Amino acid sequence: MTNTHLLHRLAWASGMAMLLSFVATPGQAADKPILIGATSSETGPFAADAEYNLNGMKLAIEEANAKGGWLGRKLELKIYDDESKPGTAVRLYTRLITEDKADLLIGPYSSGITQAIAPLMNKQQYAVIEPEASIPTIYVPGNKWNFQGVASSLTYLEGLLPLANKNGAKTVAVLGLKSAFTLACYDARIEQAEKLGMKVVYKTTYSLPEPDFASMALAIKNAQPDVVLGCTYYPDAVGLVKAFQAQGFAPKYFAETVGPVAAAYTKALGPLANGIISNTGWWHNFKTPGSKEFTEHYKAMFKQDPDYHSAAGYGAVKVLGAAVEGTKSLDQDKIRVWLHANTVETVQGPFKVDANGLSQGFSQSLVQIQEGHLKLVTPEDMAEAKLLVPYPGK
Amino acid sequence: MLAVQLLINGVLLGGTYVLIAQSLNLIFGVMRVVNLAHGSFIVMAGLFTFWLSARTGLSPLIVLPIVFVVSFVVGGLLQPVLIEPLMNQGRRAELLSLMVTFGLDYVLVQIALHVWGADYVSLPYLQSTWTFGAITLSKALLVVGLFAVGIVALLYFGLNYTSFGKSLLAASQSPVGAACCGINVRRVRLFAFALGVALASSAGTLLIMILPMAAESADNLTILAFVIVALGGLGEYAGVTIAALLLGLAQSLAGYFFGGDVANVLPFVILIAVMLLWPQGLRRAA
Numbered sequence: 001m002t003n004t005h006l007l008h009r010l011a012w013a014s015g016m017a018m019l020l021s022f023v024a025t026p027g028q029a030a031d032k033p034i035l036i037g038a039t040s041s042e043t044g045p046f047a048a049d050a051e052y053n054l055n056g057m058k059l060a061i062e063e064a065n066a067k068g069g070w071l072g073r074k075l076e077l078k079i080y081d082d083e084s085k086p087g088t089a090v091r092l093y094t095r096l097i098t099e100d101k102a103d104l105l106i107g108p109y110s111s112g113i114t115q116a117i118a119p120l121m122n123k124q125q126y127a128v129i130e131p132e133a134s135i136p137t138i139y140v141p142g143n144k145w146n147f148q149g150v151a152s153s154l155t156y157l158e159g160l161l162p163l164a165n166k167n168g169a170k171t172v173a174v175l176g177l178k179s180a181f182t183l184a185c186y187d188a189r190i191e192q193a194e195k196l197g198m199k200v201v202y203k204t205t206y207s208l209p210e211p212d213f214a215s216m217a218l219a220i221k222n223a224q225p226d227v228v229l230g231c232t233y234y235p236d237a238v239g240l241v242k243a244f245q246a247q248g249f250a251p252k253y254f255a256e257t258v259g260p261v262a263a264a265y266t267k268a269l270g271p272l273a274n275g276i277i278s279n280t281g282w283w284h285n286f287k288t289p290g291s292k293e294f295t296e297h298y299k300a301m302f303k304q305d306p307d308y309h310s311a312a313g314y315g316a317v318k319v320l321g322a323a324v325e326g327t328k329s330l331d332q333d334k335i336r337v338w339l340h341a342n343t344v345e346t347v348q349g350p351f352k353v354d355a356n357g358l359s360q361g362f363s364q365s366l367v368q369i370q371e372g373h374l375k376l377v378t379p380e381d382m383a384e385a386k387l388l389v390p391y392p393g394k
Numbered sequence: 395m396l397a398v399q400l401l402i403n404g405v406l407l408g409g410t411y412v413l414i415a416q417s418l419n420l421i422f423g424v425m426r427v428v429n430l431a432h433g434s435f436i437v438m439a440g441l442f443t444f445w446l447s448a449r450t451g452l453s454p455l456i457v458l459p460i461v462f463v464v465s466f467v468v469g470g471l472l473q474p475v476l477i478e479p480l481m482n483q484g485r486r487a488e489l490l491s492l493m494v495t496f497g498l499d500y501v502l503v504q505i506a507l508h509v510w511g512a513d514y515v516s517l518p519y520l521q522s523t524w525t526f527g528a529i530t531l532s533k534a535l536l537v538v539g540l541f542a543v544g545i546v547a548l549l550y551f552g553l554n555y556t557s558f559g560k561s562l563l564a565a566s567q568s569p570v571g572a573a574c575c576g577i578n579v580r581r582v583r584l585f586a587f588a589l590g591v592a593l594a595s596s597a598g599t600l601l602i603m604i605l606p607m608a609a610e611s612a613d614n615l616t617i618l619a620f621v622i623v624a625l626g627g628l629g630e631y632a633g634v635t636i637a638a639l640l641l642g643l644a645q646s647l648a649g650y651f652f653g654g655d656v657a658n659v660l661p662f663v664i665l666i667a668v669m670l671l672w673p674q675g676l677r678r679a680a
Contacts, residue, residue: 045514175654206657212403212642212657215646215657216650216653238514242605246532248523248525
């Protein structure tokens with residue numbers, strides 16, 4: 001073969017290759033899945049609850065893909081483990097944006113971690129649903145890109161004090177773990193108790209790793225409050241109950257924010273868990289649209305009962321899907337405007353936000369562990385059982 | 395009555411600290427090795443106990459001897475491979491042992507994460523109390539406290555009144571001198587490490603009854619143990635027991651009067667104060 005022939009052949013081959021690449025490009029882009037990125041606390045103190053949240057997202061993505069995805073494209077979920085650490089999450093979201101070139105993002109688990117990544121979302125202009133950031137301080141003037149996908153922390157255990165007060169409870173002890181979410185709840189409940197005319201006889205904050213709960217429990221025993229409110233996460237929620245028992249004190253009403261709803265809680269505490277009050281933003285007998293199907297599909301996929309974290313993760317993907325389909329684009333600014341303007345019915349209730357992205361539609365209901373199982377005790381029209389008092393503590 | 399209850403709480407908390415710290419101290423005392431994998435042995439034993447008890451219904455107190463024997467063997471297998479080769483490195487041995495045990499800690503935590511996941515777990519065992527008037531005693535805490543007393547007694551008599559204990563002390567004071575006296579220093583070190591790991595693991599089996607534990611708790615436990623050992627004086631068995639009890643009492647009082655935040659930082663504040671005033675630890679200061 002002469003050199004001229006070889007050159008001709010090469011030119012022909014490269015020309016065909018270029019032509020093919022032009023023809024193939026639009027088709028490939030349409031087939032390429034939409035990349036949805038997020039971090040989850042797969043390890044660290046938030047792992048137990050974060051797993052439920054992540055499972056909810058996975059289910060929603062599986063369901064969307066079964067129906068052909070969004071805008072005719074399949075969805076792909078990219079998850080990194082933030083180790084329950086805000087700094088790690090910031091690094092990983094930066095990676096999702098710059099290296100993985102995620103089309104869409106969903107917020108991480110916990111208020112503290114979301115607070116760390118929220119400025120990044122504002123800077124990078126990603127419209128993000130935050131399924132687990134209940135503190136209101138993220139959604140303030142200046143925040144344009146973060147949307148609260150869960151009930152505000154100001155509503156955690158909100159229903160309990162008026163109920164207890166009506167039944168004759170006069171005194172309260174409030175404990176709060178030093179994290180963004182639990183401290184917001186801690187301040188809100190102290191303020192609420194004072195407004196109701198109840199006396200806060202003991203209050204303290206603490207941080208992880210666990211302090212010695214025995215002394216705090218003893219101090220609370222001496223103060224003899226009718227109601228003990230723990231603004232907790234899982235490990236301290238368990239430690240606190242054990243310490244109360246060890247000091248021989250059982251308040252009439254014993255409530256904790258995060259922890260009691262996790263399946264591991266009753267395993268760790270056995271009969272001591274009975275009577276503990278907590279709250280939930282979603283319950284399987286909620287009459288919200290899609291709630292029944294969500295419960296069935298979740299159980300089938302993960303062989304466990306979903307909880308409100310699962311519903312929040314599931315809801316976040318659904319709302320994002322509604323925005324993508326509503327705007328017919330992946331344009332972040334269009335999605336942002338759409339999210340501000342629209343209400344989306346989710347299993348948790350209506351997703352609806354104010355001008356700063358703060359949730360206006362979600363609320364919290366009370367649950368209580370009775371004979372080893374969580375029962376919805378408020379609101380009355382959906383309650384599965386009556387609130388049992390006093391807490392037996394044995 | 396309140397003072398008595400605070401005292402009891404403090405002593406019982408101190409008892410758990412004795413359990414957490416004394417095994418770290420034993421290994422350091424004999425080998426000058428700060429075992430950074432200490433917490434991960436505690437956690438692995440705790441998670442294993444939870445896993446086995448939750449499945450079989452076995453009491454953790456029955457699991458305890460199993461854990462002791464298994465971890466003794468594991469310690470005995472690890473020591474000749476990981477620690478012993480460092481012993482003839484002279485002054486570099488201490489630094490190298492930090493690196494090796496840090497690596498071991500990482501591996502153990504990853505194994506624990508892989509096998510048992512990242513969740514915090516705790517066993518609902520001995521969850522009842524004895525009440526004497528206004529005084530309440532938690533059975534679980536009392537059992538843990540009794541084991542702590544047992545371990546202290548065992549170490550005290552074992553080290554001071556048995557020939558093997560004496561050779562262990564001799565090997566820690568002067569390996570060369572001990573070898574000249576016909577003591578098999580290698581064997582002593584092997585035994586001390588295996589015993590240290592077995593005691594740490596036994597602590598894990600007991601602690602899972604009173605506090606929730608996850609794979610990631612390992613480092614916190616190592617730090618806590620290190621603080622107590624540093625307070626008592628590295629290698630000082632009586633000093634570490636005293637430091638653990640004093641710290642327990644101090645935290646109990648601080649938690650009662652000032653709340654959780656103060657109780658949380660107290661060990662570190664005390665450590666800094668003691669290091670400034672008596673760098674050799676409380677025991678030598680006394």
